[in-house]
Amino acid sequence: MTTKTATLSSTSHQALTEPKAVRWLLTGLALAFLVLFLVVPLAAVFVQALEKGLDAYWAAIIEPDALAAIRLTLIVAGISVPLNLVFGISAAWAITKFKFRGKAFLITLIDLPFSVSPVISGLIYVLLFGLQGWLGPWLSAHDIRLIFAVPGIVLVTIFVTFPFVARQLIPLMQAQGVEEEEAAMVLGASGWQIFFRVTMPNVIWGVLYGVILCNARAMGEFGAVSVVSGHIRGLTNTLPLHVEILYNEYNFVAAFAVATLLALLAILTLVAKALLEKKVRH
DSSP: OHHHHHHHHHHHHHHHOOOHHHHHHHHHHHHHHHIIIIIHHHHHHHHHHTTTHHHHHHHHHHSHHHHHHHHHHHHHHHHHHHHHHHHHHHHHHHHHHOOOTTHHHHHHHHHHHHHSOHHHHHHHHHHHHSTTSSSHHHHHHTTOOOTTSHHHHHHHHHHHHTHHHHHHHHHHHHHHOSHHHHHHHHTTOOHHHHIIIIIHHHHHHHHHHHHHHHHHHHHHOOHHHHHHHTTOTTTTOOHHHHHHHHHHTTOHHHHHHHHHHHHHHHHHHHHHHHHHHHHHHO
C-alpha cells in the first residue's frame, strides 16, 4: 500500500512539474508582458514629468488648480469610501448570515456597476438630476444643485465603487459559515456583540482589502465623474480630469507631473494589497 501511494505521489508530481525549458519560457513571457505593459508606461510617466527638472515638476503640483483637484479628490474619496464601507459590510452580513426574499436581486444590484459603463452611469445621473432631467426642475426650485457640482461627483463615485467592499466580504463570510455566530447566540450574546466580537474579527483583513481597492477606484475614477463634473477648473475637476485638461492644452510636463500622483497611488495600493495578502496567508 505504501509503495502504491509513493508511486501515485511521484506520478502526480511529475504530471504537475513542467520541463525546465517550459518553465523558463512561461516565466520569461510573463515578465516581458509585465515590463512592456506595466513597467515601461509607468516609467514613461515619471520620465516625462521630470523632463524639465524638479522645479517645473513641483510648480505643476503646487499650482492652484492642481491643489484644488487634489483637495476635491480627497474630499470625494473621504466621503464615498466610508459610506461604501458601511454599505458593503451591511450587505455582506445580510446576504451571508440571513435568509430573506430578494437576496439574489440584491446581489445582482451590487454587481450592477461592474456591468455598466462609468460613462453611462454618469449619464443616468444627468438624466435624473440634471436641469432637464426627471428631478431637475424640483431640485432647481429648491436651490439644490447636484449636477456640475461636488454632490454629483460624490454620488457617481459612490455608485461606481460600492461593489468593492461587499464583493470582497461576501465570499469570505460564506466560506466561514454561521457556526460561530450561532454558538455565540446560544451563549447569550446580542446581535451587536456577535457582529463586533465574532463576525468582524474574522473578516477584518477582507474589509481592509476592500477599502484599499475602493479608495483607489474612487481617486482614479474618470468616466462617470467626467460626465457630471462640468469640467469647471478649480471647482469640479478631480485629479484625472485635471490631467486630461493639461494634456489637451499640450502642457505635457504638468500633465505627467500630476499623473505621477495617481501613479504613486496605484503603487501604494499594490504594495498595501501585497502586504495584506501576505498577512492573510500567515
